[in-house]
Amino acid sequence: MYRYDQYDQQIVDARVEEFRDQVKRRIAGHMTEDQFKPLRLKNGLYLQLHAYMLRIAIPYGTLNPAQVRMLAHVARTYDRGYAHFTTRQNMQFHWIKLEQVPDILADFAKVQLHAIQTSGESIRNISADQYAGAAADEIADPRPWAELLRQVTTFHPEFSYLPRKFKFAFTAAPGDRAAIRWHDVGLRLVRNDAGEDGFEVYAGGGMGRTPFIAELIRAFCPADRLFSYCQAILRVWNRHARRDNIHKQRMKILVHDLGVEEFTRQVEEEFAHIATLGNDPPRAEFDRIAAYFAPPPFETGLSDEIDRSDPDFALWVDRQTAAHKAPGYAIANISLKAIGGIGGDITADQMDVVADLAERYSFGETRVTHAQNVVLPHVRKADLYAVWQALVAAGLADVNLDLVTDIIACPGLDYCSLANARSIPVAQKIARRFADLERQQDLGELKIKISGCINACGHHHAGHIGILGVDRKGTENYQLLLGGSGAEDTTLAKITGPGFDEDGVVDAVEKAIETYRGLRTDGERFLDTYRRVGMEPFKEAIYG
Amino acid sequence: MKLLTGNDLKTGAVTWWTGRDWSIHIEDAVDVGEEGDAIGSAEEGARRVNGPVVIDAEATADGPRPAHIKHRIRALGPTVRPDLTLKPADPQAGNWVI
Ligand code: SF4
Numbered sequence: 001m002y003r004y005d006q007y008d009q010q011i012v013d014a015r016v017e018e019f020r021d022q023v024k025r026r027i028a029g030h031m032t033e034d035q036f037k038p039l040r041l042k043n044g045l046y047l048q049l050h051a052y053m054l055r056i057a058i059p060y061g062t063l064n065p066a067q068v069r070m071l072a073h074v075a076r077t078y079d080r081g082y083a084h085f086t087t088r089q090n091m092q093f094h095w096i097k098l099e100q101v102p103d104i105l106a107d108f109a110k111v112q113l114h115a116i117q118t119s120g121e122s123i124r125n126i127s128a129d130q131y132a133g134a135a136a137d138e139i140a141d142p143r144p145w146a147e148l149l150r151q152v153t154t155f156h157p158e159f160s161y162l163p164r165k166f167k168f169a170f171t172a173a174p175g176d177r178a179a180i181r182w183h184d185v186g187l188r189l190v191r192n193d194a195g196e197d198g199f200e201v202y203a204g205g206g207m208g209r210t211p212f213i214a215e216l217i218r219a220f221c222p223a224d225r226l227f228s229y230c231q232a233i234l235r236v237w238n239r240h241a242r243r244d245n246i247h248k249q250r251m252k253i254l255v256h257d258l259g260v261e262e263f264t265r266q267v268e269e270e271f272a273h274i275a276t277l278g279n280d281p282p283r284a285e286f287d288r289i290a291a292y293f294a295p296p297p298f299e300t301g302l303s304d305e306i307d308r309s310d311p312d313f314a315l316w317v318d319r320q321t322a323a324h325k326a327p328g329y330a331i332a333n334i335s336l337k338a339i340g341g342i343g344g345d346i347t348a349d350q351m352d353v354v355a356d357l358a359e360r361y362s363f364g365e366t367r368v369t370h371a372q373n374v375v376l377p378h379v380r381k382a383d384l385y386a387v388w389q390a391l392v393a394a395g396l397a398d399v400n401l402d403l404v405t406d407i408i409a410c411p412g413l414d415y416c417s418l419a420n421a422r423s424i425p426v427a428q429k430i431a432r433r434f435a436d437l438e439r440q441q442d443l444g445e446l447k448i449k450i451s452g453c454i455n456a457c458g459h460h461h462a463g464h465i466g467i468l469g470v471d472r473k474g475t476e477n478y479q480l481l482l483g484g485s486g487a488e489d490t491t492l493a494k495i496t497g498p499g500f501d502e503d504g505v506v507d508a509v510e511k512a513i514e515t516y517r518g519l520r521t522d523g524e525r526f527l528d529t530y531r532r533v534g535m536e537p538f539k540e541a542i543y544g
Numbered sequence: 545m546k547l548l549t550g551n552d553l554k555t556g557a558v559t560w561w562t563g564r565d566w567s568i569h570i571e572d573a574v575d576v577g578e579e580g581d582a583i584g585s586a587e588e589g590a591r592r593v594n595g596p597v598v599i600d601a602e603a604t605a606d607g608p609r610p611a612h613i614k615h616r617i618r619a620l621g622p623t624v625r626p627d628l629t630l631k632p633a634d635p636q637a638g639n640w641v642i
Contacts, residue, residue: 027554029591047594049618051556080628095628097555342624413614414622422617424624474612 302328
């Protein structure tokens, strides 16, 4: 992973001291909340229902053990012993005191973590496939390109006061684990027939009030022109964006209003113009960054055999591990979706366990997933049993990756000041109802995603089954959606019909799932059956 | 009844106007009638509260109960973490929210 040089460290340290002064002035009354709010947001500090909330950026979801331990330290020392991984691979602390934030940020700066660009009208933390650098199906690790883009754009004046927030996601695999088409710009690393690397560029995606799936605007952008192509996209958006209307500021609205062809034409025109300016960083700069992402020294000659004599371990291996590019290694997924627990929450003690395991068994690497789980990307197959035993002891060995209880849920009305309804209790009730592992395995891949309001942090538009919390005259109500996907077969979920109360929506989910069970053909996932038969049979079962 | 609420500037904790001061316990909150906005502005100016807002509530035998679930959750704490609410020892506390 990228390591700060002296300039990075100076910038981040100076930023902490600048914010320390701003906090001091706010508390002393030299600044009003209206003056202070944009400054605190630029440092990831929100005011939520019960306290201040601090969001820490985790570029590409990649963490080293020192960073994980620092997250644990902050959870223990300044918060209430736990924290929450978000759907953009970041971490949120929900019980933060304003007066302690400068010290917290100073602690984070010691391990090269910060809260820059976790809020406000900026290029937000760049996300990526959580298996990047490990996946058997990827062309190359896309993170060096993402890091190059991050370094060039951070604090760049052209991108500091954007019309609205802007999100990039990267992958280098045909299977999309990063939901790239749900981002303002989604980038897939591909290799052409001449063996050159480049990017498929998707633009104009996003969830929220007006969801759009990003469209392919360029099938191959040479990798070393990535920055200038992205700059062209941002310039076209900046030129036309409706800064006067909060509901129309995101780039997805512009792409839709202009039409993808006209948008693309303008981007290409701008790109041709930028080409004359020589804005792209030199190759040596990419090479410098890429060196930080060099693959770890994998052992060779390892066996791919796994001793599966312990049946519980065998279940975990089958569900929670994925194919690694290096023979004898596996990618291990750690579920943060214990039945009845709070998805994405992790205690300080569990973070320490993850840090220890990463250090001992995964070349010091941990990843956070957008589905709010954790990954040890490089585990020797021979070590999987030891890893699993440690996870069992820490309460982290649940077996449910991509199953019906691996639910994405935003913090909702339990924590979030924008929420209409609670998300977490709905997820908990669904998980309890489907707790039986055999039943889960029988249902196969089934992604439920729950948001507490239209902002869609819980990705309900992309759920095979989505749930959206709405406010109906002061009471919580839930809309049910079917047929969404955040994977390579991206689709937008559709609302089934009138909403439900909390228990009602759990029953409706079960009816939809039982309808699938009755209609599926061999090997069909819930999503496949829905796509084949359409909404009607599900509606009939739910409302009939 | 109408209550004045906000968050403590330094800690972010949810606070309720008691008639003289701010309390984290909604039981201490008083009906502010039509005075809420004026008190809120003055208190915000004095940096004793952040984001003051006047909300509707019902007077009950157990004290004020906000009309909207959002403010009931603010008053007690997250329903999914009873241990982190203001009444961790009361297993019935969550019923007050719902
Ligand atoms: S979707 Fe709404 S309720 Fe959920 S975290 Fe985002 S803003 Fe809050």
